[in-house]
Amino acid sequence: MAKRKPRRSEVKKIAKERIGLLLRMAEECCRTDPALSNRYVEIARRISMRHRVRINWYLRRRFCRHCHHFFVQGVNVRVRIHRGRVVVTCRRCGHQSRYPVVMSHPR
Amino acid sequence: MITPRNILRHELIGLDVLVARASNPDHTGVRGLIVDETRNMLTIRTSQGVKHIPKKYSVFRLQLPDATTIEVDGSALVMQPDKRISMRIKKER
Numbered sequence: 001m002a003k004r005k006p007r008r009s010e011v012k013k014i015a016k017e018r019i020g021l022l023l024r025m026a027e028e029c030c031r032t033d034p035a036l037s038n039r040y041v042e043i044a045r046r047i048s049m050r051h052r053v054r055i056n057w058y059l060r061r062r063f064c065r066h067c068h069h070f071f072v073q074g075v076n077v078r079v080r081i082h083r084g085r086v087v088v089t090c091r092r093c094g095h096q097s098r099y100p101v102v103m104s105h106p107r
Numbered sequence: 108m109i110t111p112r113n114i115l116r117h118e119l120i121g122l123d124v125l126v127a128r129a130s131n132p133d134h135t136g137v138r139g140l141i142v143d144e145t146r147n148m149l150t151i152r153t154s155q156g157v158k159h160i161p162k163k164y165s166v167f168r169l170q171l172p173d174a175t176t177i178e179v180d181g182s183a184l185v186m187q188p189d190k191r192i193s194m195r196i197k198k199e200r
Contacts, residue, residue, distance in 0.1 A: 003195040006116065011193045017108070018118040018192065025121050039143060040120070046189040 015053040019044045023059045030072045037070040038063075061088070066095035111177045114169065115184065116192050119144055122169050124151060127178060129165040134158075144188045149181075 022044040026037035041063045048055050063070045064077075069092055071077040078089040081101060088097045109117045119141050126137040137160060139153035149167070151158045162181035170176050186194055 003197050005195050006193055010113075011116075014113060014116050014192050021118050021121060036142060043120075043144075043188055047192065050189050051192055 011051055012053055015047050015051040019047055019053065019055055020059070022047075023055075023062060026070050027062065030070050031075075034070065034072060034076075038068070041068055041070050061097070061099065064090040064093060064095055065097060066090065067093040069093075108173070109171050111171070111175065114171070114177055114179060115196060116194060119149065119169070119184070119188070122171065124149070124170070125168040126151075126160055127166045127168045129160070131164065134160050134165055146187045147185055 022040045026040035026044075029040075030037040044055065045068065047053070061071075067090060069076060069090065071088070071090070073079070076091045078091060080087045080089075084101055085098045086101055088099070089095075109122075120143065122141050124139065124141050126134050129135045137151055137153055137158050139151040139158070141149055142152045142157070143150035147163060148159050148161055151160055162184045165181040166178060167181055167184075168176060168178050183196075184191070
């Protein structure tokens with residue numbers, strides 16, 4: 001009875017799927033249960049860090065980079081456009097992120 | 108995709124579950140949606156409220172997104188959710 005270690009490619013694949021699942025579920029419950037959606041962000045970040053898998057850019061922007069709370073539009077985030085850049089301000093911790101308005105990343 | 112082959116490593120949160128057998132009789136028959144997971148416990152939201160069920164002493168019947176049902180011995184799942192991805196699985200002969 002040998003203990004089998006999973007192949008690295010399979011680990012990365014499952015990690016990516018799980019991160020996507022968790023953040024999608026965080027979005028679904030962010031208005032009804034914000035604490036739970038923050039918990040999903042926490043788990044997704046842990047998976048990403050432990051298995052060295054990057055969170056995709058369009059998911060990365062859904063939570064604060066500083067306090068890691070999930071952004072609920074209109075509730076804990078302020079989104080403004082200034083000089084061709086989107087400025088996202090987390091109302092909870094005050095951290096600001098800026099992105100160019102037009103992004104040509106492949107989805 | 109969650110398959111019976113990788114269920115031990117994949118995400119349990121969001122799956123429908125029934126506690127088929129448990130050493131604590133109060134836990135058997137608990138049915139609902141898994142909303143959280145820790146090293147030893149599954150948090151299940153049922154119609155009677157939120158229940159915390161230990162993994163080690165229970166057998167779970169999970170319904171996968173593609174509608175297949177699989178029974179999993181909870182003691183094989185005892186691990187932090189992020190660590191479970193690269194767990195070593197004993198191959199049973």
